[in-house]
Amino acid sequence: MKKVFTKEVTIAVITIISLVILFLGLNYMKGINLFQPANYYYISLSNVSELQNSSPVLVDGFKVGIVNDIQYDYDHPGHIVVQIGLDKDLKVQTGSYAELKSNLTAGAYLDLKLNTYVGSYCAIGDTIQGVAAIGMMDKLSTDILPQIEQILPRLDSILLGIQVLVNHPALNQSLNHIEATTADLQKSSAQLSGLLANDIPAIASHLNTVSSDFSVVSGNLKAVDFQRTFSSVDTLLNNMNQISQQLNNPTNSLGLLLNDRTLYDHLDSTAYNASKLFLDLKERPKRYVHFSLF
Incomplete structure (x- = not known):
């Protein structure tokens, strides 16, 4: 009898320990630390959508506690009381408030x-x-979804227009023209490549030759001694200037020949008389030449 009692007690103790470990493990997985002391406060909300036990309580993005319990306030319909446990070291100033977010x-x-x-x-x-x-x-359901509902009919119209455009014969013709143009561009590109490969080196060689020349x-x-050449040109110009001055000077022979009007008239008269003499000699040679045989 004593042996049976000992076995039952052992089983009971093991079961209790297992349940305690399971309870502590489940709470730990939920973020509830039963061994950490906490200060408890209450929050009154009109809606606790998606809020659950063990939901975190944050201050400036840092976790300072969890939600311990959520109860409906039957004495004040429309209100829900949420119990939160905060760290012992956290002090909550009067006028603080909790904001439900998700x-x-x-x-x-x-x-x-x-x-x-x-x-x-x-x-x-x-x-x-x-x-x-x-x-x-x-925010998605109140702001974005109505806009999406307004856009959907327009989107259907746009898709229908795109379908009509895709099935239009002119589009196929345009695509064919684009394909032909692409082929021409490829041909031109090949010709240009040939030009660059063959003619451009020859042109570059000619340019090198011209550059060498x-x-x-x-x-x-x-x-070339340009200074000497310019000096010779200056001397020549000075000589020509002196000749020009001598030609314009009426005191020398050349100046008299060029500037004396009387001498010019005499020379002109002499040339005129000589011309008349030659003409007369040509017309009447017997007048000036006599032949005598005896």
């Missing part, structure tokens, strides 16, 4: 906004004002 990754959570401008604090067990913020999904000419020009 996102796609973490789900619903409470964002505690501390009123750091006052020096008084809430007592443990006080009720903190709650505010339901517009979450991402709520210019270099030779430039060298020859550098070898």
Whole structure:
């Protein structure tokens, strides 16, 4: 009898220990640390959509507690009381409030906004004002979905227009023209490649030859004594200037020949008389030449 009692007690103790470990493990997985002391406060909300036990409570993005319990306030219909457990070291100033938020990754959570401008604090067990913020999904359903509903009919019209455009014969003709143009461009590109490969090197060679010739000419020009040449030209110009002055000077022979009007008239008269004499000699030679045989 004693042996049976010992076996039953052992089984009971093992079962109790297993249940305690399971309970602690489940709470730990939910983020509830039963061995960490906490201060409990209450928050009154009109809607706790997606908020659950063990949902996090954040301050400036840092987790400072969790939701311990959610109860409907039957004495005040339309209100839900949420119990939260905060770290022992956190002091909540009066005038602080909790904002219910949600996102796609973490789900619903409470964002505690501390009123750091006052020096008084809430007592443990006080009720903190709650505010339901517009979450991402709520914003999606209230703002974006109506716009999408307005866009869908237009999108259908656009798709129908695109389908008509795609099936239009002119589009096929345009595509054929584009294909032909592309083929011509490829042909022109091949010709240009041939030009670049064959003619351009020859042209470059000719340019190199011309450049060499210019270099030779430039060298020859550098070898020319331009100072001596210019000096000779200056001497020639001075001589011509002196000749011109002598021709214009009426005191010398050349000047007299060019500038004396009387001499010019005599020479002109002499030339005229000589011309008449030659003409008369040509017409009547017997007048000037006599032949005598005896």
